[in-house]
Amino acid sequence: MGRNRATLADVARRAGLSKTAASMVLNGREGTRLSAEAHQRVFAAAEELGYRPNVAARSLRTRKTATIAFVSDIVATTRFAGGLIRGALDAARERDHVLLITETQGDAAFEQYAIEAMLDRQVDGVIYAAMATRRLAVPPAILSGPVVLLNATSPEALPCVLPDDERAGRTVTTALLEQGHRDRIALIGRARLKERDPEVSLAAQARLRGIRDILSGAGATLLAEAFCGDWLPEHGYAAMRGLLSKPTRPSAVICMNDRLAFGAYQALGEAGLAVPTDISVVSFDDDPIATWLRPGLSTAALPHEQMGRRAVEILLDDRGTEPVLVPMPLRRRRSIATPAS
Amino acid sequence: MGRNRATLADVARRAGLSKTAASMVLNGREGTRLSAEAHQRVFAAAEELGYRPNVAARSLRTRKTATIAFVSDIVATTRFAGGLIRGALDAARERDHVLLITETQGDAAFEQYAIEAMLDRQVDGVIYAAMATRRLAVPPAILSGPVVLLNATSPEALPCVLPDDERAGRTVTTALLEQGHRDRIALIGRARLKERDPEVSLAAQARLRGIRDILSGAGATLLAEAFCGDWLPEHGYAAMRGLLSKPTRPSAVICMNDRLAFGAYQALGEAGLAVPTDISVVSFDDDPIATWLRPGLSTAALPHEQMGRRAVEILLDDRGTEPVLVPMPLRRRRSIATPAS
DNA sequence: AACGTGCGCTAAACTGATTTAGCAGAGCAT
DNA sequence: ATGCTCTGCTAAATCAGTTTAGCGCACGTT
Numbered sequence: 001m002g003r004n005r006a007t008l009a010d011v012a013r014r015a016g017l018s019k020t021a022a023s024m025v026l027n028g029r030e031g032t033r034l035s036a037e038a039h040q041r042v043f044a045a046a047e048e049l050g051y052r053p054n055v056a057a058r059s060l061r062t063r064k065t066a067t068i069a070f071v072s073d074i075v076a077t078t079r080f081a082g083g084l085i086r087g088a089l090d091a092a093r094e095r096d097h098v099l100l101i102t103e104t105q106g107d108a109a110f111e112q113y114a115i116e117a118m119l120d121r122q123v124d125g126v127i128y129a130a131m132a133t134r135r136l137a138v139p140p141a142i143l144s145g146p147v148v149l150l151n152a153t154s155p156e157a158l159p160c161v162l163p164d165d166e167r168a169g170r171t172v173t174t175a176l177l178e179q180g181h182r183d184r185i186a187l188i189g190r191a192r193l194k195e196r197d198p199e200v201s202l203a204a205q206a207r208l209r210g211i212r213d214i215l216s217g218a219g220a221t222l223l224a225e226a227f228c229g230d231w232l233p234e235h236g237y238a239a240m241r242g243l244l245s246k247p248t249r250p251s252a253v254i255c256m257n258d259r260l261a262f263g264a265y266q267a268l269g270e271a272g273l274a275v276p277t278d279i280s281v282v283s284f285d286d287d288p289i290a291t292w293l294r295p296g297l298s299t300a301a302l303p304h305e306q307m308g309r310r311a312v313e314i315l316l317d318d319r320g321t322e323p324v325l326v327p328m329p330l331r332r333r334r335s336i337a338t339p340a341s
Numbered sequence: 342m343g344r345n346r347a348t349l350a351d352v353a354r355r356a357g358l359s360k361t362a363a364s365m366v367l368n369g370r371e372g373t374r375l376s377a378e379a380h381q382r383v384f385a386a387a388e389e390l391g392y393r394p395n396v397a398a399r400s401l402r403t404r405k406t407a408t409i410a411f412v413s414d415i416v417a418t419t420r421f422a423g424g425l426i427r428g429a430l431d432a433a434r435e436r437d438h439v440l441l442i443t444e445t446q447g448d449a450a451f452e453q454y455a456i457e458a459m460l461d462r463q464v465d466g467v468i469y470a471a472m473a474t475r476r477l478a479v480p481p482a483i484l485s486g487p488v489v490l491l492n493a494t495s496p497e498a499l500p501c502v503l504p505d506d507e508r509a510g511r512t513v514t515t516a517l518l519e520q521g522h523r524d525r526i527a528l529i530g531r532a533r534l535k536e537r538d539p540e541v542s543l544a545a546q547a548r549l550r551g552i553r554d555i556l557s558g559a560g561a562t563l564l565a566e567a568f569c570g571d572w573l574p575e576h577g578y579a580a581m582r583g584l585l586s587k588p589t590r591p592s593a594v595i596c597m598n599d600r601l602a603f604g605a606y607q608a609l610g611e612a613g614l615a616v617p618t619d620i621s622v623v624s625f626d627d628d629p630i631a632t633w634l635r636p637g638l639s640t641a642a643l644p645h646e647q648m649g650r651r652a653v654e655i656l657l658d659d660r661g662t663e664p665v666l667v668p669m670p671l672r673r674r675r676s677i678a679t680p681a682s
Numbered sequence: 683a684a685c686g687t688g689c690g691c692t693a694a695a696c697t698g699a700t701t702t703a704g705c706a707g708a709g710c711a712t
Numbered sequence: 713a714t715g716c717t718c719t720g721c722t723a724a725a726t727c728a729g730t731t732t733a734g735c736g737c738a739c740g741t742t
Contacts, residue, residue, distance in 0.1 A: 401728080
């Protein structure tokens with residue numbers, strides 16, 4: 001790979017100057033007293049030879065590789081991860097950096113290995129990402145250099161980027177109130193474990209807080225709250241059936257994520273009820289299925305691309321320690337309407 | 342990052358030997374006449390200092406970085422990509438390699454930049470992946486070293502890994518025949534563009550070929566073939582409605598992918614028809630939604646993980662030039678049944 | 683005693699960049 | 713003529729490894 005690449009020495013020779021001169025010119029060093037003509041010759045030579053510096057050689061001296069490690073638990077290869085990586089990739093490119101990506105598969109040994117492999121390659125910093133927004137313990141090895149947590153926090157109070165789930169809870173609830181829903185709003189996706197253990201989820205609690213905040217502001221309470229073991233379609237389906245079996249039918253349901261909402265749609269379809277005329281549905285995440293459902297699901301989007309982007313920016317540019325909360329915009333589709341009566 | 346790492350010189354000093362000796366011992370070189378005791382001392386010193394070689398320094402001399410470039414069009418960040426990357430990551434790790442991942446966003450300038458950035462880092466080889474199985478033109482820059490195409494072929498006949506779509510077509514059709522379907526099988530997802538232009542898709546034609554092969558072997562033909570502009574749920578929905586409006590209702594439909602099948606389910610639900618009692622459905626891809634649908638969708642799975650894995654294996658180990666076809670196993674769920682009458 | 687041989691190990695070159703220290707020559711003042 | 717400063721450039725060290733060439737010693741042979 002790249003066997004006959006021209007080296008700096010080649011460029012210097014062709015320009016009739018020393019390596020020193022060539023290096024300084026190509027790096028745009030100020031204060032060297034090299035003549036305009038010398039500059040010309042170096043640039044011309046580099047151009048003609050198609051010179052590209054050898055990053056390994058350079059980094060040996062400078063200890064900079066223009067490479068960022070992107071380590072995640074299992075985020076890198078799931079549908080949820082795409083945006084995170086894409087945003088990070090974009091921001092990295094703008095700063096002339098490149099990403100070394102690994103995922104740990106949730107396996108500590110694998111993680112250890114992966115992190116060492118990246119540190120061996122002298123990465124300039126590490127982005128440590130989690131699939132579910134949660135608190136986690138950062139492997140000590142990566143603390144030797146700059147780190148940014150993505151979609152996660154840690155006891156060490158490292159710089160981190162999180163979605164603003166609480167505000168999303170408010171957004172979603174407000175969208176319902178604006179349409180006239182108030183006293184018959186149900187919730188699907190209460191989950192003790194997710195709400196209690198920050199190492200499992202930070203989103204559950206935050207979203208719930210946002211929802212309740214707006215509701216109590218309007219002097220209302222939830223009509224019903226369905227608990228779910230997990231946030232998968234089957235749980236949403238079961239929860240929705242449960243809700244429909246009660247005397248008072250909700251006018252709207254908030255689902256804790258889109259997969260639950262998908263399940264809810266299935267139950268509604270079977271019951272012969274139509275979204276949104278019979279029941280409105282809102283949700284969180286903006287999973288691809290949200291656009292595929294009929295009618296399209298209104299949902300507060302996890303701003304994955306933005307988050308990935310911010311992580312790189314923080315790592316490379318500012319790096320303050322206060323958590324960065326990225327807003328979750330509401331994608332308005334056709335699943336919300338004014339209640340029938 | 343990694344500021345106080347021990348160097349080989351440190352290890353050598355501690356072992357009371359030369360760098361040469363330390364290097365040879367740690368690399369397990371045969372034929373050096375270093376004593377067993379010298380071996381001991383070097384290993385002990387390395388262990389005590391937590392020595393890890395600096396990959397940049399090593400690669401400067403050896404021109405090997407144990408790093409593979411994974412370049413894709415937009416595969417890296419979509420739900421379809423996950424498995425490809427995961428498989429590649431796994432196989433790479435087994436060979437002590439690491440992945441530099443980029444996606445080109447379908448933009449030639451970006452691609453040029455990304456590839457150069459990776460070559461600058463002296464990668465040992467390139468895996469060039471496409472999201473849709475198709476033929477593509479490989480950027481000349483990467484031809485300077487080992488390349489494997491993933492989910493793609495090229496006019497240059499480079500080594501490549503592809504899913505065995507034709508066989509999948511046969512698998513899926515056979516599954517239907519086995520249940521007694523024969524003369525009322527419809528197809529959703531014919532698409533002229535995809536079938537004609539290998540630069541758009543190789544899957545469409547191959548799947549169709551497999552389906553027809555089995556059908557004609559059984560002396561049957563398709564009851565109906567619905568054409569779709571693309572393979573999204575909305576197209577599947579429209580196609581299914583079209584099929585249902587005809588005099589003879591199919592006993593089974595084959596959808597060209599799971600998203601179409603999802604749309605088909607929606608149309609069936611609205612029409613009050615049940616899967617699989619009224620109509621059986623089979624499909625291709627094994628998208629996550631296949632498990633979420635009610636009933637679960639039987640589908641020939643794109644073996645993404647296997648494919649990613651094979652690509653690395655071919656790149657690093659054998660590298661024959663004949664295309665590698667990876668089988669697409671049928672995931673049997675509940676969407677196929679014996680036709681009613 | 684001189685010579686060849688195998689053993690156990692090391693000095694130094696090399697990879698391709700950056701960076702430090704400093705040299706030669708011109709111009710000017712004393 | 714001497715010393716000083718400034719200009720324009722370069723030699724050599726450095727980063728952390730790998731690799732080549734070969735050194736000194738003990739032993740056996742003639």
